[in-house]
Amino acid sequence: MSPSRNEPPEGQEERGEENSVRHPQESNGVGLNSHPTQNGRETALRTRDATNSLAVIGNLEDADVVLLLTPLMPQVSGDPDDTSDPFECFGRALESRHHRIRHLPYDNGSGITGTLRQFIRQSNVIILVLADSEAAGRTPQINVEHVHITVATAGDDKRVIIVVADSSSESWRRLDDFPTVIQAADYSRASLERTVKVLMLGAGFVTQPTLDVLSDAGIQVSVACRTLESAKKLAEGVKNAQAVSVDVNDAAALDAIVAKHDLVISLIPYIFHAKVIESAIRNKKHVVTTSYVSPAMLELDQAAKDAGITVMNEIGLDPGIDHLYAVKTIEEVHAEGGKILSFLSYCGGLPSPENSDNPLGYKFSWSSRGVLLALRNAAKYYKDGKIVEIEGKELMAAAKPYFIYPGYAFVAYPNRDSTPYKERYNIPECQTIVRGTLRYQGFPAFIKVLVDMGFLSDEPASYLTTPIAWKDATAQILAAKSGSEADLTAAIKTKASFSSEEEEARLISGLKWIGLFSDEATIPRGNPLDTLCATLEKKMQFEAGERDFVMLQHKFEIEHKDGRKETRTSTLCEYGDPKGYSAMAKTVGIPCGVAVKQVLDGTISEKGVLAPMYGKLNNPLMKELEKYGITMVEKTI
Incomplete structure (x- = not known):
């Protein structure tokens, strides 16, 4: 997944070409090269x-x-x-x-x-x-x-x-x-x-579309990673791009490189964004991120305003496109004197149906650890005017079938804290507010078994520091009598519950597919969670020619000024191109690139720490995204 409500962002890798100019290129605040x-x-x-x-x-x-x-x-x-x-x-x-x-x-x-x-x-x-x-x-x-x-x-x-x-x-x-x-x-x-010259920090799957959007606009981009080689991989073959290396933990080095640019795109892990923003404030440069505004980032709002810079955040897919179209409908309904009675928003980054060919119906486009850690988070939301809270260990049990289109077998579950959106989206009248995650049916039950077995624990385990047979590791995690199939199955039944014999057989079979009952050696990572992740990433990656799939839908229950009731949906359904961008990279990277362009050209001119929460800011972004084929389709059902 992208930096989203589901999973925290991870570090990312990046991609320039040498351009022939009559006079030497200067390394300064306005970087200019030739263009085709x-x-x-x-x-x-x-x-x-x-x-x-x-x-x-x-x-x-x-x-x-x-x-x-x-x-x-x-x-x-x-x-x-x-x-x-x-x-x-x-x-x-x-x-x-x-x-x-x-x-x-x-x-x-x-x-x-x-x-x-x-x-x-x-x-x-x-x-x-x-x-x-x-x-x-x-x-x-x-x-x-x-x-x-x-x-x-x-x-x-x-x-x-x-x-x-x-x-x-x-x-x-x-x-x-x-x-x-x-x-x-x-x-x-x-x-x-x-x-204009831009510094892109981070390297990964979403950076390529961002880089291409800016490069196609002729904007000079310096692609920066901890290692020069990582930066060169992304910058290779891209017009108007050059590779550089920088360690964001080195404040002096970060300041030196930020000072040479007009804007910084921070696509590194979110815990480093505050450091990047602090450098941008010192150097009076703008910043764009795709991540949620953290408390540490929000604390820098006044300093950013005082420096006269824009720090634009939450402009990928989720968060990003979801905000744009939620606010659009909400503002339209309010402008006509109506009310939003219920707001449901679910998003999922998945393999396309034909490629969901494993027991979880899921594949990892990046760190599996981020995916699994998100499943331990507690959830909080409004239901009929009351706050509902779900403990992390019960999250998968709360998953329910969710209908969007007949051809898809989705389940949905709430994710993290949805309650702030009553204020963020300006819907104080709304009685039900849920923002959550979509997965294919079967995923929650499988994850719940892994939770019950203890595989999502990141507590250190000495027996997971050296390679051993998976069946023996599983026996230790379960405290089973032995690593035999019979003993492992018996131990699982004492810790997990199943809705039917058929469900039990399906889930046990899935555990065997992962290799938890096998003689295959573990890839030890010191605890159950990370050791499991090492195996999942090996077995559940996208293969050549496979494509991913993004589904995002808002569902609004609306009461109009005249008392009429309406259910309105706003839906984005995007498939990846095996020969081009993945759906996730496109829907995260392109909005980021568009936001960068609009900050640079003054379309986005407000100063401080921002997120797309009002129409004046959002409408130009949506208009530009439509040119890239990115939009949400609205229907009354």
């Missing part, structure tokens, strides 16, 4: 920075002013009805790095006027954009004289960065006399936003 052609036109960015001026953008003082001078130009699309400033997005992207951006237009005919020269003298950094409107059917308007006047006015104590929005070699050649120049294909939003 698009629609027959070079979409590359290339950069020259002989005086290291670009690094200044990442190290400005609060009082410093950045002046952005952009020409009055029509939209790249040529739409005569679109009178908006095509450079507004560039200004907003710069504001994501520094809060004092002064954006002023100039006319190519009038050039750098006396008034503009006054603003140049009052600024610390000047970014001058030159645009060639040839693509719009106009005479080329790049005028190098504008650069000479700007540089002369700025003097030696100010940094001048030239951005030429034209991919021709002639435009680049005409600017050879100037030390700091960035060249983009044109002045489209996509080209201008390629001046």
Whole structure:
């Protein structure tokens, strides 16, 4: 599973290519490389920075002013009805790095006027954009004289960065006399936003879609892992990506690398997020995670606001897409004067039905330990206005068949604490609130037997420190007379209960399939839980050509203003592509990438520690996700 209500996030692995540029790439706060052609036109960015001026953008003082001078130009699309400033997005992207951006237009005919020269003298950094409107059917308007006047006015104590929005070699050649120049294909939003650089911490299955979303947008990404080799594996072959190594436990090293970027994506285990956010606060950089907001992260909210940064969280699948569409329906119903009487939300990351060919009906796309540990958690939810609590050891017994589509045999059980969602989703009127997990039928009963047998214990066991036959290990865990099949079965019957003889036979057979009755040697991990996990991961991995499957459904019981009752569902059903992304990677990684883009371009502009809990924040995310085919289908049943 993803970082979700079901399982805690784990460490993840990552993936750049060397890009050919005329001048050496500088290692600074604005990383730019070449990019393949698009629609027959070079979409590359290339950069020259002989005086290291670009690094200044990442190290400005609060009082410093950045002046952005952009020409009055029509939209790249040529739409005569679109009178908006095509450079507004560039200004907003710069504001994501520094809060004092002064954006002023100039006319190519009038050039750098006396008034503009006054603003140049009052600024610390000047970014001058030159645009060639040839693509719009106009005479080329790049005028190098504008650069000479700007540089002369700025003097030696100010940094001048030239951005030429034209991919021709002639435009680049005409600017050879100037030390700091960035060249983009044109002045489209996509080209201008390629001046942004992102640091991705962590390596794993969800990082590839995130990396691809950003890379396709031309955003420079540094893929960072503890080991350089892990980072290189993910960065290999990906445009606009480079591999680096960093240890997040080394605060000085983390600060050094964060300072060179505009935003940090933290896909490492959630216990490290607070350290990453603290570094981002010190360096005034934005952060995006797919994880739940922990108490330690929430404590940093005011510090993040004071630093002027956005820390966007809970934007994967679960949490993430589930929030987007829950809030959508809730806000729509409230806006019409209605009430949410009941809210059920269940999500499952599973093998596709045809690949669920083992006793648990489950396969591990990552650490089995996270999956099994989640099954020890207690659950808490609202039912008919009252709080219901279930102890962890009874969780599997609480699983019930759950109907979504006739073709799927699901069971569902509540997971962790659903009660805060009365406030988080702003549904104080709601009497039943359950957020939980979906599995295939048979899974809970099998897990319950393992719990009853003692296999989910992480208490140290000396006999599990060296390899022994599984049957002997099982006998020790059960305190059985011996490792014979008869004695093991008898011991299991004293600890577990079965609903029928058929169920008993099925579950005992499943235990044998795992190998718990066999002469096969254990892979010792010092306790029953981790030793079992080592075997499960070996036996229950996805094989080549197999696909995973994600099901997420919200069910709302609604009372409308006129008293009418309605049951409405919102459903996402996604299958993985064996030749592409898994369903889980797509539905976690793409929302993360989209959120990063929107933080960088200013669409998400609120500061502090955020989660997608209101429409103003969520609606642009949903609109963008639809372009990737990610949506939830709403129906009244």
